Amino acid sequence: MPSELVFYPLAALTLAAAIGAMALRNLVHCALSAAAAFTGLALIYLDLNAEFVGFAQVLVYVGAVAILIVFTVLLTRGADGPWRASAFSPGWVTGLAITGLLLACLVLPVLMSPSLKRLAPPSATAPVADIGRQLMTRYALPLETAGLLLTAALVGAVIIALDETRPVPPPADQSLPRRKPQLEESPR
Amino acid sequence: MSPPLFAFLVFSACLFSVGFAGAILRRNAILVLVGLELMLNAANVNFIAFWRYGPHPQALTGVMFALFSIAIAAAEAAVGLALVIAIYRHRKSIQTEQFDSLKG
Amino acid sequence: MAYTADQLFVILQHRLVAMAPAGARPLVAMLLIIAALMALFGTCFALTTILERKILGRMQNRYGPNRVGPCGLLQPMADGLKMLIKEDLVPFSADKVLHFLAPLALTVPIWLSFAVLPFGRNMNAIDLDAGILFFFAIGSASELAVFMAGWSSQNKYSLLGAMRAIAQMISYEVPLVLATVPVLMLAGSLSLTDIVQAQAGYAGGWLPRWNVLTPWGLAGFGLFLIAATAESNRSPFDLPEGESELIAGFLTEYSGFKYALFFLGEYLGLFAVTGLAVTLFLGGWQAPFKFLEWVPSWMWFAAKFGSLIFLFIWVRATLPRLRLDQLLNFAWKFLVPLALINLLVAALWHFSGVWQFTGALELRWLMGAVILAPSYVLLGRALVTRPEPPRHYSYAL
């Protein structure tokens, strides 16, 4: 049973963390703030009785995606930092306007439809056993596809990020400076 | 006392908009990807909320969709960030406005 | 009598909760458990530090601490006191907020992970449906804490140590989880209580049905222990804090109570994975023999737990530290493939469970051994890099 006491503070914190992730100037702060937002979302899922999704969210987003982001930030250091003139694209005013339009378009219909004012039914759980059973029966094909996708993404990411410009050590006898034969035959 | 369903939807709309704003406004490609992740997460909130408030919670459709969405988001992050690193190697920069080789 | 001894702590908790006013009872129950866990593992931490130092000392042919209290047993108290009254230094250029948050972000999740461990019959804080997933999810948060510590110190040794630590923890999380998967497959549940229940009973009337007593369980136990050692940054996988290389890695800029928190966090992490190893592979609180079932279940858990902790200390005293490339190669080229093969062995074991003829058990064991032993040998062969052939110079200068 989701509770107002839990949801509203959590939602506010999550939104704040998300805004921080998007607005802070320091990239590491942004990444950590994003991780906080992901954690907040996981807690909201727990509040909605979706235990499994919540834990998966923490495992994947905090444990993997946030780390990846942090690593990328460190590996691309020097590209741009907090000392750059502006962290935002040119034309940010129109961008904000478009975002406002989008937000209005998303929120207005929600507020206008009366059927969405309903409260939560007393209990709805997602037992792990049921999730497992459904993954192996009804969702077997999507599961396999997702596995294939993840494998492809793993291999692809490794290949894309592989540093092929790394200098290959030259063969042993070429690494030595060659004695130039013409030196001895040079005209005096 | 549970919050009404539209509270979740408004929350997810706000989260989506924040992610979107980051994706179109930030100059750093990594943060564009973070913005995309936030947008995906906003969609997940909707799935879970509709599952929880929907008439057939035992069907688990929303939960399943959210799970697959998380898996795909992980793949997307991995490939996207690998691309950022590769671009950084070539250009020594990850500023989005410099990625315009594909212009018409 | 045996029942009372077995359920001693459960009964005690019920009595104490019953004394509280009715409205506050759930809260009191929760707080009681939290207090008990913190007290238990706090003591455990103190005891382990002194024991480790003494055992290491014995193994290295010296005495170890023996000045404070009887046999030096009060040494942890003295150390704790020293830590508390030390000055809390923060580097000038450090990111002060993150520098402060990092030890908290490390310690708090690890305390949380004790919530799902079953310490005895009916003795777990919460029985989560997806308990083991919770455990790993919480565990993965510590990587971020390590990064925070390393980055916020603005010190190159700290950052290098943090990067090493994250690379190591990410790499070893994969074999750790993969070694766990067969147990979950065979138990058919993610709940740790169910996993312990699945290991109840005796095969053939005498051999306990612990997972470690199956071919895949034995291999999985080994894989799990290795990965767990690496996950908790202990020797021989203590590169992130290798004091001879990186001063103290991400801990370089920490001192005083914050340092103590990191220290605590690392030991608690070790306790958590050890508890998980006991639960997953050693039958949790189950007794090893039928005639020993009168011994309370929590004592069995404590005995197994203590033995494993001793094993970790022993390993620390025995093995030298690895190099970083060896460490990562070992994880990705040896542990992960072996864990995947182990998965196959577990599946075969499961499906051959229907065999009823005499000698079926031996045949199943043989099958597992036939798959695992050659893969172990071959993967190990592939891992060992051959020495480079002598360099050949066509002519020297």
Place this chain on the structure above:
Amino acid sequence: MDFIVKYLWLIPVLPLAGAGLSALLKPGQRRLAAALAIGPLGLSLLLSCAALAATLHHGAETGLARSTQDFEWFAFGQSTVRLGWVLDPLTAIMLLVVTFIGLLIFIYSTAYMAEDEHFGRFFCFLGFFAAAMLGIVISNSLLLLFVCWELVGLASYLLIGFWFQKPSAAAAAKKAFITTRIGDVGFLLGMLWLYAHSGTLLFYDGGHGILEQSTVTHLAALTTIGGMALSSAISILLFCGAIGKSGQLPLHVWLPDAMEGPTPVSALIHAATMVAAGVFLVARVFPLMSAGPHPGALEVVTWVGALTAVFAACIAVAQDDIKRILAYSTVSQLGYMMMGLGTGGVAVGMFHLTTHAFFKALLFLGAGSVIHGCGGEQDIRKMGGLRKLMPLTFACYAVGTMALCGIPLVFSGFWSKDAILHSARHWTVSQIPFYLGVAGAFLTAFYMTRQICYVFYGKSATHAHESPPAMTLPLAILAVCAIMVGFLGTPIWPWFDSYLSGEPISFHAGRLLEDGQLPVMLLSTAVVFAGAGLSAWVYGKSARTSRATDPLEVLQPSLFAWLRGKFFIDELYDATIVRLNAAFAGLARWLDATIWTGAVNLVARLTRAISLLDRKVDEAVINQGFDGGCEGLRVSGQWTAQGQNGQIQRYLRAIAVGFCGLLLLLIWGCR
């Protein structure tokens, strides 16, 4: 029975797999190459024994044991093409002969080819050949049989030309290939004709196969050109293939030349198995051949066989090359088999095939041993006195010779040849084949004795040595077989006959005296001893004295020249067919160079003129219009391209605006 039929395909596939594997070997791996040929064939031999046992067991219960296994190969339109294999006594006996003799020859080859550089290639080809031959034997479909038939042809080509560095070997391989192709055209035509009328090419298909009662009577009832039954016409076309493969008149010319190949090849392919494929084909389609009240096809088979038997025997008298004599002897014996098939039926022909396979393989391997011992010498005039130097080879060779000549009562050739002569005696159409057969028997005894005299008697001219055990052991085994096999088909106990026809067997000594058996036997015995005695008298002396000129040459120079020149058939072909072919080719070349080239050039000129006109029109009218259009597109494209500036974030904004528009339209626009 069912079990062995299900896995009958393994018999050809095992040697094929062995050959395929050995093709991948490095040149040095000689032992492995030999093992990969011998091992699978050994397994095939075991399976063949099992198949024979199964047919025997099954035949004892239900008469004729025959079971098939078919599968669908492909379908076009409504009809499907089905292939399959069949196990019946004919298949079983042939399988055993091929695998057993093949195995012995393989073992023999390991020693004979031991010094050869391309040892591995040789065994690869041998295995391939064995696979194709076994495929012919088991196939239940004329199509599959044809495919294997052609594969056998290919294998034979490869093996004859094994020493392709020798121009004569390359030419012989080509000759063999092309000559047999001429026969195969007839085979193919017959097959197509048969398919057009029956709609299937399966031999046995539960009453619908081409060899079964309904189809055969249907085909026999139809008539074609000259009032001949359709079944006979088709059979004669199929027999063309057999003529080519079995070296019958007039397509026998390739077989003696094929002796250019290594001697084990000659033994395996050109004596024991491949040339027998033609005989096997006739035996297989015998129900079709013998259909109707007047089986014209069988008459053709008989006449061709009888003429070939005498014709080839005549040539063999005047040859000097030890393998060529045996080659003509083979042609002659194949003629006997055809004659036996035509006059006496499947059992008579197949019995002679079986016995001949053993003793001719023995003779060829013996010849190979002699050649090996004499260091590659093949001319019999240059040999002599080997009886003492190679005693084991001599003993085996003598057994083979006596079996081939048909020395009575003990040797297998006597019984099988006697069966043929007996059935020819009782042929209702004509008695001439019988007399030709008797003449052939005389000549056979004559030339074989001549050979023995030249090779093994007289004074020794060379320093020969006995061959290694891997060569002599197969010889010994084959010698024993050459004696024993004959007892399977004596008139007293005709096991072979009854096994093939599925009738119960009986032991009846009196049958020897019935039905005119005894006079025929006595006649053939007399003829054989007369031929051998005459030859021994003529050559026994000269073998000791002068070897340069043949005694016959002194007596009858012109006749001997004809015989020595093989009746000049090759020259006849050169003068007629080959020259005609060359003339046609020249004509075609002239046509191509003048008439067709001129026409093509004319067309080209015309095309160039038209294209010149086209180009003018194109440049003046179309290009102008097109350029204008392109310019317009370019300008508008430039204008549009400004929107696409490569900035992902710009695109994202555009997408968001579009999305908002669609959302608003969805909510308020579609009320």
